[in-house]
Each structure stands twice: as structure tokens, then as C-alpha cells.
Amino acid sequence: MRHDFTSLILFRAVARAGSIAGAAAKHNMAASAVSKRISDLEARLGAPLLYRERRGVDVTAAGRELLTHIDSLVGVIEHMDAEMSRYADGKLGTIRIAANTSSITQFLPEDLAEFVKHHPELRIELAERTSREILKAVHEGQCDIGIFSGLTSTKRLKTLPYRRDTLVVAMPPEHRLARQAAVPFEALLDEDFVGLQGGSSIQSHVRKVAAAAGRELRIRVEVQSFDGVRRMVQARLGIAILPYGAVEPYVHDAELTMVALDEPWAKRDLFIAVRRLGTLPRHARLLLDSLTGS
Numbered sequence: 001m002r003h004d005f006t007s008l009i010l011f012r013a014v015a016r017a018g019s020i021a022g023a024a025a026k027h028n029m030a031a032s033a034v035s036k037r038i039s040d041l042e043a044r045l046g047a048p049l050l051y052r053e054r055r056g057v058d059v060t061a062a063g064r065e066l067l068t069h070i071d072s073l074v075g076v077i078e079h080m081d082a083e084m085s086r087y088a089d090g091k092l093g094t095i096r097i098a099a100n101t102s103s104i105t106q107f108l109p110e111d112l113a114e115f116v117k118h119h120p121e122l123r124i125e126l127a128e129r130t131s132r133e134i135l136k137a138v139h140e141g142q143c144d145i146g147i148f149s150g151l152t153s154t155k156r157l158k159t160l161p162y163r164r165d166t167l168v169v170a171m172p173p174e175h176r177l178a179r180q181a182a183v184p185f186e187a188l189l190d191e192d193f194v195g196l197q198g199g200s201s202i203q204s205h206v207r208k209v210a211a212a213a214g215r216e217l218r219i220r221v222e223v224q225s226f227d228g229v230r231r232m233v234q235a236r237l238g239i240a241i242l243p244y245g246a247v248e249p250y251v252h253d254a255e256l257t258m259v260a261l262d263e264p265w266a267k268r269d270l271f272i273a274v275r276r277l278g279t280l281p282r283h284a285r286l287l288l289d290s291l292t293g294s
Helices: 005-017 020-026 031-045 061-088 101-106 108-118 131-139 201-212 226-234 244-250 282-292
Strands: 050-053 056-059 094-099 123-128 145-149 158-171 192-196 218-223 240-243 257-261 267-274
Touching: 005 020, 005 031, 005 056, 005 061, 020 031, 056 061, 094 131, 094 282, 101 108, 101 123, 101 158, 101 240, 101 244, 101 267, 108 123, 108 282, 131 145, 131 267, 145 201, 145 282, 158 226, 158 244, 158 282, 192 201, 192 226, 192 240, 201 240, 218 226, 226 240, 226 244, 240 244, 244 257, 267 282
Parallel strands: 094 123, 094 145, 192 218
Antiparallel strands: 050 056, 145 267, 158 240, 158 257, 158 267
């Protein structure tokens, strides 16, 4: 079934104005021409879209459903126009990425620097978000590429492997477990923890594992960043479970050490998510190929 975009926009205008005359005036058309387009649209769809009354019009249930689709189409067109305007402004090839803290802390800086070295004309917009927020942003088209934790489930998106990181236990050097080569999670359940706020995939998974063991984490303080977690551990406010790359560069500090976490889930995969490979912009596909080959 083919649709006339102009008729769809006119129907949207009629619904918003509450009258055919109001929409006709806004679009500088005869009311009879607008009415004819709406009637043709109703005939094509096989359902009435408007209740025509003496003082104006009201939208039927079918009309309300159609409006949601028209709004989506208009959003896509507006997004297309915004993207194309970047070319007119000389801002060629903007790639929008949303990534979790682990990938930004450990891997992305070097990977993006290498990519930009070979593609200096491309612009990268990077937003740091939680894994759940990343998947939502990719699904809704707010970003081209998302990098998220494999501890977070995903549906209806194309995913590709990116990197693997390892979770470790950060603690003060005088802690009773600091001399251990590795510790099971069960040995930590009586400890005070420093946690991450804001829907962290690590924190969510650790809570679930504790709950499965019939225990509840003793969260003494929650902060928003890996740096904040490290500082709280250094202040002896608790221990923390963090990625290896977020702890190892700081263990030279006499106030911090780390111990391996002896659990299968301590090996954590990071993935890349896109809506569909076939519709990914060419410049974003270049970055995707670079990241998955790194």
C-alpha cells in the first residue's frame, strides 16, 4: 500500500487544529482540497479517521493509531534532515557512540585514537551510560553504536563481541584477604562493600549472585564512578568489585591492592550493539569494523 506523505501531514494538522479549516489555513490550501485528501486517505486505509461535527472534527481510534505512526515518520525525516545538514555545514560523518564505564576506562581511548588517526575527517560523539541505557539508546536510534556489558540481556539488536575484562576485588592492603591469590565471592559476603550507583551492570549482577546465595550485600556507601569507588576503598569504607583495568594502574599506591575473584562470572564479555548492520551509516560501519577487529 502506497501512502501520500502530504496527505498524512495534512491529517496530522487537522487532528492538531481540531478542524479542517484550521489545517487548510495553516497550509495555505482550500478546505475542500484538504477534506478530499483526508477522504481519499480514509478510503485507502479502509477505516474512518475523523468524526466530522458541526464545530470541527474529532479523531477516531484508528486516527489516533495512525497519528503515532505519522509522528514516528516525521521523527525519522527530521533526524535525516539534521544528519544531512551536518554535511552542508562541513561536519562530515558524525558517529554517535554510547559506552559503559568499563569500556571507556579500559579499552576505548586507545581504540578510538587509532581509528581517528586513519579517519581524521570523522567526528565521534561519545556518551558514557549504563548498559541498560545504552541498549535503550541503540534501540531508539539515539546512537549508532553501543558498547555494553555481557551481564546485561539484550533483545532485538544485533550484537558483536568487543573485548573481555576481568572483575577483581579492590581492598586496602592490610585487609585480612589481601594476601590471598584469589577469593570466592562467598568469602566476601560478610564484608562492607563500596558500590556503584545508577544501574551499574556490575552492581546489579553482584546483588543477584548474593541473593541467589540467600544473602544481601552490605553496601556501606554508593558512588557514581570507578574513581569514587577506589577513593572510598582507600578510605577503608569497604571493599569493591571492579574491572581489572580500573584497579591495576593504581595498586602501586600503598592504600590500594587487588585480589583475583575466583568465580566463573569474573570473566566478563563486553559487546557491541547496533540496530541493524544493513542500515548502519557507512562511517559508523568503518568504526564498527575497526572495533571488532581490535
